[in-house]
Structures are given as structure tokens and as C-alpha cells.
Amino acid sequence: MYSEKVMDHFMNPRNVGEIEDADGVGQVGNAKCGDIMKMYLKIEDGVIVDAKFKTFGCGAAVATSSMATELIKGKTIKEAEMITNKAVMEALDGLPPAKVHCSVLAEEAIAAALQDYRARHGLDSDSTYEGCSGCCGGCGRLDQHDENNGE
Amino acid sequence: MEKPVIYLDHAATTYVKPEVFEAMKPYFIEQYGNASSLYDVGRASRKAVEEARAAIARCIGAAEPGEIYFTGSGTEADNWAIKGAVYAARKKGGKHIITSAIEHPAVMETCKFLKKEGFDVTFLPVDSEGFVNPEDVEKAIRPDTVIVSIMYANNEIGTIQPIKAIGEITRKHGVLFHCDAVQAAGTIPIDVRDLGMDLLSISSHKFYGPKGVGALYIRKGVRLENLIHGGHQERGKRAGTENVAGIVGMAKALELAIANMEQYTDKISKLRDKARDLILSRIPYVRLNGPVENRLPGNLNLSFQFIEGESLLLLLDMKGIKASSGSACSSGSLDPSHVLMAIGLTHEIAHGSLRLSFGEHNTEADVDYLVDALEEIVARLRSMSPLYEDFVKANKQT
């Protein structure tokens, strides 16, 4: 059911771990949904120089976290903000429909970590991250995402 | 080194035993006749079906072969038993169904469907090990109760219900008792008369028979509305040309299972106990789901804290180990297993569940390999789990 790329990123996840002196840390999802992603960013001069993650979740959750960290490393904050769940999904050659929410979580983990970075550095933010995305229905906001753009 | 294949999902399905396959073979190419036809190849099929019916009747203690009806699956038998009973009783004011919170979807979804159709359904709670309290059954019975449907043994956590006590209650109150014995048949002796059952479902592919064939025991005198309409097969109660080879295979498989039951259950329960004890002693933060006693002999269900079941299954599969999980991700829905939730687990613990079900070909070496693999995989998944990270940090502070 998973593409080879997804399996590769699940079996050999890139950038697993913590960054002790991270500049931004974001955690999204909840145990109720079965997926939690935590992302750590090291940011220098507006550029993401390192990204690491820890994930509790299924194969797709691990793979999307891994791919998300790969996609944002070396990018500026602005560029990282432009990365959507679709981009994560495409980079993995697609996800089964039931797993699209994992890619949404990955996008949100990036957003949450950047939000934390801005908050710590007193920077203004034009995007606000509001916590749970509603992917699991746990917070009653199922209308938030288009879940039909999977494979 | 070639990757071994260690199949630990016998509760999902079993392979067909070679003897069973041999018994089925003539009914594909040589004896292909329709069991309803008058000429010789038809008569040979009829004879085979009736012999199989008699064999199954003997295996479950039915009073006569005519109480056995063949179906296309355990699911169909469950649907027929419950829908057939309430539809037949509707005219006389029957309205109410009693079942448990941990039934297989074949029963649970049938009851939910009937609820939508206007019937009342009581889903009895279970205790932390999955047991239904027979007193709760008795308290739930109303004047318009038609049927109580409680499974013999649970497919996820192996709990064997106090079926005999429930049968006494239903008999006392004159309501029908249906038992989904799909997981029990072949591993637990079944005697429908002793247990006071009116209806009992079994499925061939859980006891080393072929897939796509099941049976419903209908005690003589119990009236069910038909579920499948068409020809006059199964004495006009279940239409559709008989799956002769499948029926022959099911009977052969059940006879073999009953002949070897003691040896088989002894073997698989020893393997299961060994796996359980080794895993609980070598891997920390593991919970046993379901009871220790009164449990299906081959069933083991564990929750590994801080990790998610689908990841666990994928990594086990990489090592050749085939198992299953009650996590939402592996079921395709967003909710974890209703059985694990009903016994009171949190979502997080339910998501980290693993079901191992042992069978005939498993060995002690398989168990050793499994435990080594699990120890490594669980450690690996925990090392990347933010829940484990939080747990470790919280422990350091105290």
C-alpha cells in the first residue's frame, strides 16, 4: 500500500532525533489520533541549518516527518513556510488516501516549529498556528483539509 | 541469510491443511456436479454435502444433521442468525437485541444496521479483561427481547465468555441465544446442547479449512427469516448452489481439529505462554491485554507503550513476522479497536497494540526469534517517539 519512497523513509528515516539547543520546537497531533510529530529546528540568519524530528505514529507519519525535514533543510524560513502537505506527499510518490492527514501533520509540524522560533525571538508572524488541525476529528474541525488529494 | 516467514496471525486466517485439500480435490474436476441435479455426478455432490453436514453436526453436538446450514462465511452466518431472528419475531412484537461491546464487526455492524431499522440494541459493557457479566445479560432482558448474541471467544484479546451461564439465562427467559463461535471452533470443544444454544456460527478458514465457507447451527424449532433468497438449496432456507468442495473441506478440517484438539491447544498455549513471559520480562512498559485464564490458547495481545502498532507491524514484517494490531492506522479507520477501548485502554495504549496468534507450524525457535526481533524494534521505535522522550525527561526530573 505504500510507495517505495515511503517505505525507504520509514525504514531509514532521515534526521531522527533531538536538537539540544534548538531555535524552534513544534509538536502537533495527539495520541488520540495515533500520530504525534515533534520537530526541532536550528536556524541561522533566517536559514534552517538543521532539522530533526521525533514521531509517534504509523509508517506514513514517520516517512512524512522524515521527508519534511529533508525538504526544509537549507531553506530560508520563507521558503520553508511555502512547503505544503502536497509537496511532502509528492516527494514521497504519494500516500494512500487514509494517510493524507500524516502529510498535513508534517506541514503543521514545520509551521509549529517556525511559530515557536518567532515567538522566542520576538518576531512578528503573519501566520498563526492554532494547534490541532482536526485531521483526526478529535477537535471537531474535520473541514480544515482536503483529504481527497491522495493517490 | 534468507528471511524466515513466521506466521503469527492464525486468528486472521489459517492455511488449508494438506489432508483437507486432498479431501476437497475430487470436487473440482471429477465430481463437479450440482448437488441439486438428479444424475450421478450431482448425486455424488449431494452425498458429499450431506456427509459433511452430518460430520459438522457431530463435531458441535447438534441433535441432527438437519440443524446445520452452510453459508458463504462466518459473517453471513452471523448476519443470518441475528437478522433472521428479529425479522421473524417482528410481527409478534419482538424488538430488542442484546449483544456485547466487543463483538466482531460481523455481529456489531449487523446490530447497528438493525438499530437504524428501528430495533433496540443493548451493547453490554465488558470488564477490564473483556468478560461479559451474565447478570448483566439477565438484567437487560425485556419482554420484547428477541435474541442475545454473545461471542464464544474474542478474536482480538482471546477472552472466552461464560457462555454456559448465559445460555442458562436465555433458556430461563425464553429468548434466543446466538453465539459467534468463529474463533472457538477447532480450539475449544463445543456442545450446543450442553451450552443451551439456539444459533451458532462457525467459519472454516479459522481451523485450517478453506476460506469462503461457514455454517450456522439452527436448533430445530427455531424460526429464522431467510437472508438469501433464490433457489431451494439448504431446504429452502439458504439459496445458492452449494460450494461442495468448500463444504467438504470445512467438515474435514473440523473433524481433524477435534481429533487433535488436546495436542494442538497444548502446543500453542505453551508457545503463547513462552512468548508472553519472555516479552514481559525482557521489554519494559508492556501491557497484557485480555485475561490470563479463560483465554483462547493461541492468542496473545500486548500493548507496547509509546509506540504505534502499524509501525511495529511494518518492521516485524521486514523481519518476516506476520502479525496484526488494533491500532487505528492498521485498520484503515481513525479509531483504534473497539475491543481495546471497551476494556478501558486509553487511545495511546490501544494504538500500541500487537496481536500474535499461534498455530500448528509455529516452534519454540519462532518464539525466540520473535522476542529478539520485538526487543530490537520496540527499542528503535521508542528512540524516535516523542512520547517516550517526554516520559524519560519526566522521570529524570523526579
Ligand SMILES: Cc1ncc(COP(=O)(O)O)c(C=O)c1O
Ligand atoms: C469472531 C469472528 N466472527 C466472525 C468472523 C467472520 O468470519 P468470516 O471471515 O468467515 O466472514 C471472524 C473472522 O474474521 C471472527 O473472528
